Structures are given as structure tokens and as C-alpha cells.
Amino acid sequence: MRRSEGVRGSADELGAVGQTLLTPLYARANASEATGFTDPLAALLLSRVDYDEAQIPTDPTTVAGTIYRAMAIDELATAWAANHPDGRIISAGIGLCTRHARIATPAGFEWYGVDTADVIAFRRKVLPDDPVRLIESSITEPGWTDNLGVRPTLVIAEGLLMYLDAVGVRTLLRTARETLGAEVVADYLHPLLAKNTKHPITTATGARFGFGVRNGRELARLTPGYRLAEERSTVEPFGGITRLIVTIFRIVTLGQRTAAVARLEPV
Numbered sequence: 107m108r109r110s111e112g113v114r115g116s117a118d119e120l121g122a123v124g125q126t127l128l129t130p131l132y133a134r135a136n137a138s139e140a141t142g143f144t145d146p147l148a149a150l151l152l153s154r155v156d157y158d159e160a161q162i163p164t165d166p167t168t169v170a171g172t173i174y175r176a177m178a179i180d181e182l183a184t185a186w187a188a189n190h191p192d193g194r195i196i197s198a199g200i201g202l203c204t205r206h207a208r209i210a211t212p213a214g215f216e217w218y219g220v221d222t223a224d225v226i227a228f229r230r231k232v233l234p235d236d237p238v239r240l241i242e243s244s245i246t247e248p249g250w251t252d253n254l255g256v257r258p259t260l261v262i263a264e265g266l267l268m269y270l271d272a273v274g275v276r277t278l279l280r281t282a283r284e285t286l287g288a289e290v291v292a293d294y295l296h297p298l299l300a301k302n303t304k305h306p307i308t309t310a311t312g313a314r315f316g317f318g319v320r321n322g323r324e325l326a327r328l329t330p331g332y333r334l335a336e337e338r339s340t341v342e343p344f345g346g347i348t349r350l351i352v353t354i355f356r357i358v359t360l361g362q363r364t365a366a367v368a369r370l371e372p373v
């Protein structure tokens with residue numbers, strides 16, 4: 107067990123799904139210089155968490171994939187915020203996400219995060235001066251929007267959809283569309299990967315993957331009222347053997363990706 111000083115929490119306070127937040131936190135805190143990605147707040151938060159090494163997959167592929175995903179979403183979120191200075195970003199399944207500290211947003215812009223009770227309590231503990239407004243709820247319970255006023259809204263689901271099932275993803279999209287009129291940015295796994303019961307993250311935490319889609323159009327079609335506006339690969343920046351594998355995958359599946367980020371616009 108690693109021990110840290112100051113405001114701290116133990117990973118054992120989190121359930122299996124909650125513990126999946128450790129992997130992206132670790133990745134953001136340990137991004138390689140070559141990516142150009144830095145997140146000092148993530149490094150600080152990681153230093154406040156006590157965890158067993160076995161709870162976090164630290165292999166270079168998992169770390170790099172998480173960083174490529176974060177960079178793609180940072181770019182989309184920055185552009186959206188610049189076009190919606192009176193808007194808000196809601197991170198669905200926020201974990202210990204620190205995007206609010208990484209990207210520049212206009213004065214008056216609002217940040218929200220939704221997650222389960224164990225994770226919200228943990229976040230409050232290790233980040234007591236958090237400017238993000240936190241909502242304690244399962245994202246598949248429509249009630250989480252009850253006290254939100256009207257504002258242009260971007261819902262970000264980063265590293266979340268794979269832990270839901272198709273009904274849960276549909277509910278999330280329907281709530282985002284019907285209640286908030288929100289744009290959505292979400293990453294997804296291909297169903298072939300989502301079926302992988304030996305993925306390093308599920309092995310480390312005991313959480314299970316329950317959802318995958320073949321592409322962003324399929325994701326948009328899950329609920330009426332969305333169209334796929336754009337899609338970004340989170341795997342193509344890889345080099346070496348990983349790049350070879352994802353390229354072969356793309357050819358064999360006629361253009362599908364193992365993992366990507368989709369931006370859905372309301373229609």
C-alpha cells in the first residue's frame with residue numbers, strides 16, 4: 107500500500123466501479139513528456155490516494171490510450187466552451203477528473219460532475235477546494251438533472267459508457283437530450299473489446315464492461331434526437347505493434363475502431 111501525506115483517501119473506500127477512476131488519474135499524473143500533456147492537479151490528487159499497486163494498471167499502452175482520449179476530449183471541450191461562454195460542462199462519471207483545471211474557459215462558465223456516492227465522497231475528501239459542483243447520483247437515474255437550470259450544456263462521458271449497459275447508455279443520452287438539450291462527447295469501446303473479460307482495468311478492479319458500439323453513428327442512433335457530428339480516434343496516435351494491431355482491426359472491420367471519441371449534436 108502506498109502512503110501519502112496531507113488530505114488523503116484510501117482506494118479501498120471505493121467500490122469496484124469507483125476504483126476504475128484510479129487508472130485515468132494515474133495516467134494523467136504520469137503522462138509521458140512526448141505527448142505534450144501535463145496535469146499537475148492530477149499528480150497532486152494521486153499523491154493523496156493510498157492504493158495497492160495491483161489496483162492500477164500502469165502499462166504504457168493503458169496510460170497512453172487514456173492520455174490520447176483526454177487530449178481529444180480536452181480539444182473538443184475547449185472549442186465548445188469558447189463557443190458557449192454562458193455554458194456549462196457536466197462530466198458524467200467524473201471520478202477525479204481535473205479537466206476544469208486543464209482547459210481555459212470563459213469567466214462565468216460552470217463545471218458540474220455526477221458520480222456515485224462513494225466517488226463523490228472520495229472526491230470531496232481529496233479535493234476539498236473543488237470548484238466543480240458535484241451531484242451524487244447514478245447517471246442512469248434521470249433525477250440528477252432536477253436542480254439544474256437552463257444553460258447551454260455539454261455532457262462529457264469519459265471512460266464511462268463501457269461500465270454501463272445499453273439501457274443505461276440510452277437513459278443517459280435521452281436525459282441529456284430531452285432534459286438538457288445537451289451536446290454529448292463520449293468515448294466508447296468496440297463491442298469486441300467490451301467483451302474482453304481480461305482487460306487490465308477490469309482485472310485490477312473487479313468492475314465489468316457492459317457496453318460497446320461499432321462506431322459513433324451507432325451510438326447516436328441509440329436514442330432519437332442526436333446525430334454524429336464528429337469522431338476522433340484515441341488509438342491511431344499509437345506507434346509500434348499497437349498501431350499495427352489497430353490498423354489491421356480497421357481494415358478487417360471495414361473502418362471500425364477499437365476505441366474512439368464521438369461528439370453528438372442535438373437535431
Ligand SMILES: C[S@@+](CC[C@H](N)C(=O)[O-])C[C@H]1O[C@@H](n2cnc3c(N)ncnc32)[C@H](O)[C@@H]1O
Pocket residue numbers: 123124125126127128130131197198199200201202203220221222225243244245246263264265266269270
Ligand atoms: C474510468 S472512471 C473515469 C473517471 C473520469 N471520467 C476520468 O476520466 O477520470 C469511471 C467513472 O464512472 C463512474 N461511474 C460508473 N458507472 C456510473 C453510474 N452508473 N453513475 C455515475 N457514475 C458512474 C465511476 O464511479 C468512475 O468514477
